[in-house]
Amino acid sequence: MHPVYLDNNATTPVDPEVYEAMTPFLREEFGNASSAHEKGQRARKAVEEARSQVAGLLGCGDRELLFTSGGTEADNLAVWGVAMRYRDRGTHIVTSKIEHPAVLRTCEVLENDGFQVTYLDPGPDGIVSPDDVEQATREDTILVSVMYVNNETGTVQPLPEIVAVARKKGALFHTDAVQAAGKIPVNVKQLGVDLLSISAHKLHGPKGVGALFVKDGVEVVPLMLGGSHERGRRGGTENVPGIVGIGRTCSIANRRLDEFKSAIGGLRDRLEEGILESVPGTHVNGSRARRAPHVTNISFDDVGGETLLVALDFQGVAVSTGAACAAGSISLSHVLSAMSIPEDRIRGAIRFSLGRFTIDDDIDYVLRILPDLVKRAREAAPETAD
Amino acid sequence: MYGETARRLITEMPNRGSLDDSTHSAKAENPVCGDIIKLYLRIEEDVVRxxxxxxxxxxxxxxAAAGLTELVKAKSAVECRAFNLEDLEAHVGQLPRHKRHGLELAVEVLRSCLGTGER
Incomplete structure (x- = not known):
């Protein structure tokens, strides 16, 4: 069996270069970055070097970055932290229905605390319209939060246009760029965003570490209370190995950004075109024109995506699906649902997400085994539901 | 996790498709998750052929559905009527806990099928 990992939007294997960079900080260089002695100061130096490396990928100043425990904390801090800091200016937030739960759940909690949240529908192509954002943004809107690259479809939102309309109304702008950083160019100045979240483990870095860009002059109320770490914005002893890891991760991603687009984008296109050609009754979900290079989300007519996922898994191929059945109740992808994709297509949706370590052989193997698995599943499917 | 038999059943889907010369057939559906199983049997001289x-x-x-067809083949209708959840579970082997409702649906369709009589 040929093990093939095409679930890189869930998580990625750690790059050996990142692992090597982190290891000393789990062993001999165990110092607390807040300590005054040399061991502590070496840890501090490593943290600040990592900050510069992340800043290099995002095009921001070092002091505009704070480290978190991952993308979820970065999203939570951005949305909740801004809401708490600026609630005297207004209590309205605009976001989209295709956001990660880290944003959506935070918005729901804020609704219980007196905020009003407008959740925008994307178009059938998965794109949020700048016009819709403009119409939804009010005088009392303090924050607009729209993700850059969607984790399920890979669609790229027209951020500069959306940021411009938010800015016109005086609202701050946050984007969840967890699936964008290192995959497509992400420059906070060009995008014009005020806050931006990233995570290391989606990019061949370690789990448990992320970063939030907070533009100079923008303030957030901390979620984590404690010491004055991260310039008072995030209490708690720094996760030095993790931070070293995210730094090296971003440095490698920055170096290989062009290569990622051409090499991984080429593999994705070959996979997608190969599936569309060899398997009838397949549909790509989301815009193919405005999409990051590493994702394709494909619906297979008359096939349960979860059954196909498991059958692929037994053949050594890891992917993810748009619908999951647990204990007799079905959970459909909130992203595909928001795009008004019919339920049958959501049930038959498979997400293939590639990473830097995906190779030609992986694509060949999937294209070789997939048509038969789909054919078999269709032969088992009832012709009608009656 | 899925056991070896369940893996084989899901990968190979043995006995899939309809049966033109079936003598008995039935459908069961889980209205909550939408799972549907249709079962077709050809029973001659009281044996599932x-x-x-x-x-x-x-x-x-x-x-569960594929395992059910394997379980009932060559058995008498009387034996099949006596099959219960534990029998099917023993044949299908390990399923993740949250996937066990498929077994119940399969037993339901078997009972319904044998209750339909010859057509």
């Missing part, structure tokens, strides 16, 4: 299934649903339902 052939069994096929169609399934739209999760991997648990697929394994």
């Amino acid at each position: 052939d069994a096929r299934f169609e399934c739209r649903g999760c991997p648990g339902a697929m394994a």
